[in-house]
Amino acid sequence: MAQVLSQAPTSVDTEAGWRTIWRQLRRSPMGLAGLCMLAVVLFMAIFAPWVAPYDPYAPVRARIDTIYAPPSAEHPLGTDDGGKDVLSAFIFGARVSLIVGFVASAITVLIGGLVGIVAGYYGGRVGGALMGVTNIFLVIPDLPLYVVLVSLLGPSIWNIILAIILLSWTGTARLVYAQVLSIRERQFVTRARAIGASSGYIIRKHILPLVLPIILAQNALVISIAILSESGLAFLGLGDPSLISWGTMLNFAFGRGAVSVGAWWALLPPGLGIVWVVLGWTLLGYVIEDIVNPRARTHHLM
Amino acid sequence: MSDTQPVLEVTDLQKRFAVPRGVLGALRGAPRRSVRAIDGVSFTLGHGEVLALVGESGCGKTTTGRTILRLEQATSGEVLFEGKDVLKAGGRQMKALRRDMQIVFQDPYASLDPRITVGESVAEGLLIHGIGTPKDRQERVREVLAKVGLHSSQVNRFPHEFSGGQRQRIGIARALIMEPKLIVCDEPVSALDVSIQSQVLNLLKNLQREFGLTYLFIAHNLSVVEHISDRVGVMYLGKMVELSSREDLFREPLHPYTKALISAIPNPDPTARRERIVLQGDVPSPINPPSGCRFHPRCWIAREVCREQEPAFEEKRKGHWAACHFAGQF
Structure with a gap:
């Protein structure tokens, strides 16, 4: 008993941390499924040059019988309009999708979270001005502006990311803002002020942990949106022409007669990818949200 | 530190909240109005003393407590804590002052961060002020938890695992760990079950004796105050109407409002005869308080002069202050 007591209060000053998240995640089949799904794609993307049977960036050398050839032992997912291996393109395409998803969502959530927290915590004129800007961005229709921006800036992957960031931080900002407004008025924040805590401390210790589930869930959502947007733009022909992405694969297949020749193998893999x-991401985000919010945990029922 | 210097000196404290006019009101040119939550409150609080502030909801007692701790910005007035001006203190000075002035809130559910363990919550003040090593802090947390009647094995639990009474004990532990010179207890028991109220009150009383603490004890119920306070201040519509030692106040209230409050204390003896004074009407709006004595529309001894002239807050007997034209004449 004495030993148990002396061990118990070790975390008075430390935070729950990632270890707890991992321990909880391991027990959730849904979260593990999401994690595995992402791990497969991540592995595929990182080790693309070794995993892929052919180099999809090699110069095109197509013959009439190699265009849209159905799946065979040589090409497990057939070939595309350029007579190239679809599987290899699919594997390399994951890189673009993941990079766009990660980078765009990370920056989006960072900007959105920051704007939301600052506007919500400080309120007043600063908050009003920030939310005013947010509202303006919020009413801009997404797709037309994507198209305009990318065609103006030039179709490169970074411009696509920029366009996605520019248009998707507002959702996070508004959500976080609303949450911070309500947390700010809660008594434990008042108490922290009464005890002499600085604004930075209050935001870090009391406000951030409570908006983190929203930010994480939002992050998963924004990754999905970013990947979809990139694919959509590429499908419309605004993708980076020098890079193979799932979107450009769809664009080429769609624009170059894959549908009419019935070459499903050129359309399905990028779509399913x-x-x-x-x-x-959605599964993982959902489970992480569950973990980071301790009130939703079940052990208090015991 | 001499014992003659009071811990807290509050002089003519005022707090007004602006009433929003709205867009239409502003267009119509409606006058700017304000709620006078505190309208000139003064008192002093000596070392080891417990001063209770009582009054109905909305009389400004909670706002008084919050304004003293600068959780609300005072409109005017002066608050001296051991001679230091609280309302004018700069950032660093204020932080130092906050170490010595603690607050226990009314709602034990809302005042604990649901995501932070009880141990961290209690240690928070030490962490913010950089007191001790992590190990010292753990040690202190365990000591203080034991003092308030919680077990040290509970430090790693989250607030939702505790009952209301236990949470209030945690709230008290958080204040206590700072070894404060003043604790503002803002209705610390009114959110609790009656059976738990007395336990928490006894705890507060015992801690006060043991550590010689100074309390500003805010309550809306005189029966709670009767057990814990040395002096009692009665507030009505943002003003102090009576202030005296607890004995004098309960034995011989000078203000009719105080008398009405005392008559409302439940008496456990069913055979006891008592006169119950039931006040008519509601508390008037603090946006537009009544003329003269603010209590006159509900007062049964009010005369013409009460309608016209505001009574001064005067020392009617030794150490017994009241604001009434006919103090004690009922």
Whole structure:
């Protein structure tokens, strides 16, 4: 008993941390499924040059019988309009989708979270001005502006990311803002002020942990949206022409007669790839939200 | 530190909240109005003393407590804590002052961060002020938890695992760990079950004796105050109407409002005869308080002069202050 007591209060000053999240995640089949789905894609993307049977960036050398050739032992997912291996393109395409998803969502959530927290915590004129800007961005229709921005800036992957960031931080900002407004008025924040805590401390210790579930869930959602947006833009022909992405694969297949020749193998893999990654992120985001919010945990029922 | 210097000196404290006019009101040119939550409150609080502030909801007692701790910005007035001006203190000075002035809130559910363990919550003040090593802090947390009647094995639990009474004990532990010179107890028991109220009150009383603490004890119920306070201040519509030692106040109230409050204390003896004074009407709006004595529309001894002239807050007997034209004449 004495030993148990002396061990118990070790975390008085430390935070729950990632270890707890991992321990909880391991017990959730849904979270593990999401994690595995993402791990497969991540592995595929990182080790693309070793995993892929062919180099999809090699110069095109197509013959009439190699265009849209159905799946065979040589090409497990057939070939595309350029007579290239679809599987290899699919594997390399995951890189673009993941990079766009990660980078765009990370920056989006960072900006949105920051704007939301600052506007919500400080309120007054600063908050009003920030939320005013947010509202202006919120009413801009997404797709037309994407198209305009990317065509103006030039179709590169970074411009696509920029366009996605520019248009998707507002959702996070508004959500976080609303949450911070309500947390700010809660008594434990008042108490922290009464005890002499600085604004920075209050935000870090009391406000951030409570908006983090929202930010994380939002992050998963924004990754999905970013990947979908990139694919959509690429499908419309605004993708980075020098890079193979799932979107450009769809664009080429769609624009170059894959549908009319019935070459399903050129359309399905990139389409399913997008669904796979988006689903993986959604599952993982959902479970993480559950873990980070301790009130939703079940052990208090015991 | 001499014992003659009071811990807290509050002089003519005022707090007004602006009433929003709205866009239409502003267009119509409606006058700017304000709620006078505190309208000139003065008192002093000596070392080891417990001063209770009582009054109905909305009389400004909670706002008084919050304004003293600068959780609300005072409109005017002066608050001296051991001679230091609280309302004018700068950032660093204020932080130092906050170490010595603690607050226990009314709602034990809302005042604990649901995501932070009880141990961290209690240690928070030490952490913010950089007191002790992590190990010292753990040690202190365990000591203080034991003092308030909680077990040290509970430090890693989250607030939702505790009952209301236990949470209030945690709230008290958080204040206590700072070894404060003043604790503002803002209705610390009114959110609790009656059976738990007395336990928490006894705890507060015992801690006060043991550590010689100074309390500003805010309550809306005189029966709670009767057990814990040395002096009692009665507030009505943002003003102090009576202030005296507890004995004098209960034996011989000078203000009719105080008398009405005392008559409302439940008496456990069913055979005891007592005169119950039931006040007519509601508390008037603090946006537009009544003329003269603010209590006159509800007062049964009010005369013409009460309608016209505001009574001064005067020392009617030794150490017994009241604001009434006919103090004690009922």
